[in-house]
């Protein structure tokens with residue numbers, strides 16, 4: 001039973017669907033989509049065309065309904081759609097493992113279903129690895145503002161905030177280090193980095209199972225970017241104090257930061273990497289945790305206690321692997337699409353840069369972000385984001401600001417005209433609301 005008041009809100013929503021990350025009482029109902037092609041989403045009822053400015057939650061890498069990936073999935077579906085991976089190996093998984101291992105220099109791939117599980121697996125591997133070495137360690141270090149997913153382990157290492165407050169008592173303790181976010185013309189960056197590095201070094205005095213970070217960009221935390229040099233110094237400290245480094249590349253992987261992986265741009269050598277989102281080009285849900293061979297080796301034993309007892313029904317699903325192999329083909333064939341994306345943002349952002357209520361402009365690879373100056377409640381719950389989202393949808397652009405942080409993270413296929421239009425729409429809205 002629902003009361004009259006809530007029914008009023010409910011009538012605009014589908015009666016059988018519980019939407020993700022949404023308070024329906026304060027949100028606009030989902031738009032019904034009929035189809036999507038390249039960078040454009042076509043809605044059903046209003047026949048509206050929307051530029052997908054955030055790659056549908058950062059997953060749609062090459063564009064919607066990419067014909068090559070769709071064909072490869074269809075081909076695979078007629079040969080082998082699913083198989084129990086504990087007992088059977090299949091060609092697409094072999095091919096993908098060999099390719100990703102070669103690209104990353106990490107030998108072992110553990111497959112799961114999404115970004116959260118890829119992180120969960122990395123944390124469990126790191127934690128158990130020390131036990132398998134008879135050196136049990138409890139301390140895990142993460143960064144303030146981090147987001148690593150919504151399962152319990154991933155949630156525990158993420159920033160503690162309103163999103164996970166209900167579960168506070170069930171999460172494990174994690175030590176935190178400041179994240180020295182930076183932007184164009186930031187003259188405080190070296191200070192902030194020095195403070196963070198000092199904090200990290202202090203914490204590392206206690207034997208630490210793992211340090212986890214989002215290399216170069218904290219996404220959900222507000223598109224907060226750091227310099228590659230900072231990430232490199234973090235990695236050096238982690239090595240110096242003999243801990244494991246987990247790079248959560250769920251967002252940053254597959255060209256998003258302007259190199260194939262962010263860890264490569266930062267020139268670091270993580271022990272474990274979590275990937276998902278763009279892995280299948282955004283076509284199918286899949287997560288992978290990559291581990292160094294020396295990590296893997298400590299799980300080989302006659303003792304069941306040393307086994308990594310983790311698995312999912314759809315582990316290494318052949319359709320997902322086919323999509324991932326096809327997506328890698330596209331990335332390999334046209335590297336300029338991600339290598340040269342940053343210049344495209346730089347050209348477009350100039351107009352916005354001049355607005356007096358805009359600050360902290362930052363760009364990294366395919367991602368550009370800035371903040372709107374607000375008097376209070378800077379952050380996710382600032383209502384300005386919702387307002388800008390609604391106005392931009394009216395004008396033909398789909399974005400999802402993180403409160404007063406406005407960002408663009410488009411698919412690689414976005415045309416020059418579409419990108420220019422996206423910036424124009426945002427610029428016009430910023431003028432109107434000022």
Ligand SMILES: Cc1ncc(COP(=O)(O)O)c(C=O)c1O
Pocket residue numbers: 114115116117119147148149150214219220248249250251252276277
């Ligand atoms: C850095 C990072 N890690 C993990 C996740 C969780 O991924 P998923 O939503 O696929 O569970 C996300 C999702 O946005 C992310 O940005």
